[in-house]
Amino acid sequence: MEQDVVRVVIDWLKESSNIIILTGPELSLESGIPDFADSKFNPNIREFRENPAVREAYWQKIGKLYPVLSQAEPNSAHKAVAELEIICNVDYIFTGSTDGLQQKSGSSSVVELLGSILWVTCPNCGKDYSLEQINTQLQDGKKIPACEECNNDLLKPPISFPGQPLPHWELREAWMKLYNCDLFFIIGAYLDDSPLSSLQTIAAESGSKIAIVNERQSEADNYADAVIYGKPTMVISHIVSQIKKDIKAS
Ligand SMILES: [Zn+2]
Known part of the structure; x- marks a missing residue:
């Protein structure tokens, strides 16, 4: 984890007024839940x-x-995302996970982009x-x-199988909401393929900052203003505890 970049992302999270978080299956994979x-x-x-x-x-x-x-119970990354919703100005949490663990962690504004297995x-x-x-x-x-x-x-389940289109309505909703955000924070999600790859393009077009936390590189890194490479469980927990310390100190 590069501390300079982490600090920059922490400041953006504190300063932004319309944050959209996108979480992906990487969060649940860390808990042994398949995608x-x-x-x-x-x-x-x-x-x-x-x-x-x-x-x-x-x-x-x-x-x-x-x-x-x-x-399965939410892990530290799911819980940290739920905390971000409380301590920062998070409008929505989009998720590419279908297992409901983000909602189970207490998050309220979750939009399931790819449906649900439940x-x-x-x-x-x-x-x-x-x-x-x-x-x-x-x-x-x-x-x-x-x-x-x-x-x-x-x-x-209402999940797209190969040969079926992705849930159109949810994606359209996501596009509309992205036009109003000032920070698009992608955690443990890889947007290499269409139509999910359109999300970072729209965020970039709308002038939003884009920050990414992922274990490995992806196409979206080219659009990002900041990329932190590391396990979501470690990175997001660290970021949240740092923001809480900053709030206490101020
Ligand atoms: Zn029937």
Whole structure:
């Protein structure tokens, strides 16, 4: 962690009046929670719809991960982001995570850009189920969960699988909000691919400062005014404790 850059980012966080934070799956990966929106994790949508074996493999994988997910607690990075919302002028927390851990840490203004793994929808009748209800079906021996209303077995979480467009409405909302921010703070998220890569472009166009905390380099670094390389759990906790010290001293 380069202390000069850290200090600059701390000052921006204290001075900015419309901050938007973007968190990514890297925060949860540090707690052993996989990236459920990763195209490598999910099957192609056409294969999922047409091939029962593909659906069965997907749901068996989710069933195995469910205990880890349901017992997961926010780590120090999630908690530090929640604290930033209280001590700085944070308007929104966008997240590319789908596991709900940022909300569980107490954050209130979370916008899930890529959907959520915690609920599942029937494409036929529109009935929603919690992942817990679906897991009960799996634990009862059902290989592919089915809708209790219409018996359709193409249920899936509202996450884009390969071959599906990303949630359009959420992204549009994000673009609108970015035009009004003066600091876009990206933590543990990699915006290398379209359409998420559009976020840093819009922030840059709107004249907002861009600060990044990531373990490794990414395309977005080219747009950033400051980049801190390090684990989000370490860097954000350090930044928050420093801001709190500054507030106490002033
Ligand atoms: Zn149904």
